[in-house]
Amino acid sequence: MSRPEGYNVAVAGATGAVGGAMLDVLERRNFPIKELRLLASERSVGKKLVFKGKEIAVQLLDKDAFKGIDVALFSAGASRSLEFGPAAAAAGAVVVDNSSAYRMDPEIPLVIPEVNPGAIAQYTKRGIIANPNCSTIQMLVALKPVYDKVGIKRIVVSTYQAVSGSGAKAIEELKNQVKAYAAGKTLENNVYPHQIAFNCLPHIDSFLENGYTKEEMKMVNETRKIFEDDSIGVTATTVRVPVTFGHSESVNIETNKKITAAEVKELMATADGVRLVDNPEKNEYPLAIDCEGKFETLVGRIREDESIENGINMWVVADNILKGAALNAVQIAEVLIKDYIK
Numbered sequence: 001m002s003r004p005e006g007y008n009v010a011v012a013g014a015t016g017a018v019g020g021a022m023l024d025v026l027e028r029r030n031f032p033i034k035e036l037r038l039l040a041s042e043r044s045v046g047k048k049l050v051f052k053g054k055e056i057a058v059q060l061l062d063k064d065a066f067k068g069i070d071v072a073l074f075s076a077g078a079s080r081s082l083e084f085g086p087a088a089a090a091a092g093a094v095v096v097d098n099s100s101a102y103r104m105d106p107e108i109p110l111v112i113p114e115v116n117p118g119a120i121a122q123y124t125k126r127g128i129i130a131n132p133n134c135s136t137i138q139m140l141v142a143l144k145p146v147y148d149k150v151g152i153k154r155i156v157v158s159t160y161q162a163v164s165g166s167g168a169k170a171i172e173e174l175k176n177q178v179k180a181y182a183a184g185k186t187l188e189n190n191v192y193p194h195q196i197a198f199n200c201l202p203h204i205d206s207f208l209e210n211g212y213t214k215e216e217m218k219m220v221n222e223t224r225k226i227f228e229d230d231s232i233g234v235t236a237t238t239v240r241v242p243v244t245f246g247h248s249e250s251v252n253i254e255t256n257k258k259i260t261a262a263e264v265k266e267l268m269a270t271a272d273g274v275r276l277v278d279n280p281e282k283n284e285y286p287l288a289i290d291c292e293g294k295f296e297t298l299v300g301r302i303r304e305d306e307s308i309e310n311g312i313n314m315w316v317v318a319d320n321i322l323k324g325a326a327l328n329a330v331q332i333a334e335v336l337i338k339d340y341i342k
Contacts, residue, residue: 006034007337010069010093012061012084013076014038014049017168018098021326022073023051029330032337039065040076063087070341071333074098075325089127094336096329102130103222110225112137113331114273115144119226120335129332134324135159135215135238135247136222141297141323142274142316143253145267147227151256153310154233157219160241160248161204162288165320166191174242197242204238213238246288247324249316254308261304264312268299273323278302286317294319295327 009026013019019040026033038049039061048055059065061080066072066088074081074088078099085095085102102108109119110130123129132140139157146152163170170191177187177197187195194201205214212220216236223234241248268276277286278300286298297318305311318324 003032003034003337003342006032007070007341008035008037008068009033009333010037010039010066010072010088012039012065012072012074012080012088014058015040015044015047016075017164018075018321018325019073020049021321022075022329023049025322025326025330027052029334031330031333035068037065037069066091066093069093071096071336073329073333075329085128086126093127094123094333094341095128096131096332096336097128098131098325098329100133100218102126102128103132103218104225105130110222111332112140112144112226112328113335114271115140116226116228117335120332120340123336123340129336131325131329131332132222132226133215133218134165134318134320135161135236135249136219136226137324137328138247138297138316138318138320139219139249139251140223140226141318142251142268142271142299142314145271145274146253146255146259146264146312149263149267150259150310152232152253153256154254155223155235156252157234157236158250159204159219159236159238160200160243160250160288161238162243162245162247162320163191163196163240164245165204165247165324166240170196171244174244178242192240196240199242201240202237204240212236243288245292245319245321246290246317247320248286248288251314251316252305253312253314254305255310255312258310259312261302261312264302264314268302271299273297274299276300286315288317291317291319293322295322297323 072093075098078101081101109122219236220234275296285300301315
C-alpha cells in the first residue's frame with residue numbers, strides 16, 4: 001500500500017532533456033509526491049522549473065542532497081551517477097539510474113517493468129536500479145510475449161535512431177543543416193562526424209575491437225542480462241537517422257518453436273506497454289512521427305521470415321526520451337512504491 005502522504009522524490013539532472021521528461025511523466029502519471037527535489041550542476045542552481053503549476057527552484061547536485069529522499073531518479077550522465085548514486089543510496093534513497101554506469105554490474109538489477117519487474121527486488125544489494133539502453137527497452141517490450149510463448153534462439157536487429165538520443169545539440173545540428181541545405185549554404189557538423197541531414201550514419205557511440213560499436217554491444221549484453229538467458233544469439237547494427245524523436249527498429253527473430261505471424265499479432269494486441277499498428281492494406285504501421293509523446297511501444301509489419309523455419313520479422317517504434325528513458329524510470333519507481341517502499 002502506497003503512503004497516503006506521498007513520497008519524497010529527487011530528480012538528478014532535472015534541467016536536461018530526460019530530466020524534464022521525467023518531470024512530465026511524474027505529472028502525467030500522477031505519481032504520489034510529498035516533496036520534489038530538483039537537482040543539477042552549479043550553473044543551473046536557482047533556475048526554476050514548473051511542476052503541476054508550481055515553480056520549484058533547482059538545487060545543487062552533491063552528496064548531501066538526498067537526505068529524506070525515498071526515490072532518486074538520475075539522468076545526469078554516467079560520471080555523476082558513479083559519483084553521487086552511492087551517496088544517494090547511503091542516504092536511504094532508492095536510485096533509478098538512466099545512465100550506462102551500472103547496467104552491467106552483476107549486483108545491480110537492469111529493469112524493464114513490462115519484462116522483468118521481479119528483478120527490482122535485487123535493489124537491496126546496492127540501493128540502485130539501472131535503466132537499460134533506450135533501443136534495448138523498446139525491443140524487449142515487444143519481444144517479451146514471444147519469448148515467454150515459444151522462446152527465442154536468435155535476434156538480428158537494425159536500429160534507426162533519432163538525433164535526440166545524442167542530446168539537444170544534435171537536434172539543433174540537424175535543424176541547422178536542413179536550413180543550410182534549403183538555403184544552398186555549406187552544412188556544418190560538430191556533433192556527428194558526418195552530415196546527418198538527409199543522411200544515415202551507421203555509427204552510434206565508439207567502435208570496439210570486434211568491429212561493433214558500444215551501442216550495438218549494449219543491445220547484445222543487456223538483452224541477455226534482462227532475459228537472464230546467455231544462450232540467445234544477438235547481433236545488432238545501430239544507425240543514426242535524421243529524425244528528431246522516436247527510435248525505429250527492424251527486428252528479426254528465430255524462435256525455438258514455430259509461431260505464426262497471426263499468433264504474434266494476437267500476443268502484441270494484449271501485451272503490456274505495446275500498441276499493435278499493423279494494417280498494411282491501409283498503410284498503417286508504426287512511424288517515428290506517431291510515437292512522439294506516447295507511452296506505448298508501437299509494433300507492426302509482423303510477418304513470417306520465409307528464409308528460415310521459425311522466423312518472424314517486426315518493426316518496433318518508441319519515443320526514445322519517454323519509454324527509452326524517463327517513462328521506464330518512473331515505471332520502476334511505481335513498482336517500488338507499490339511493492340517495496342512502505
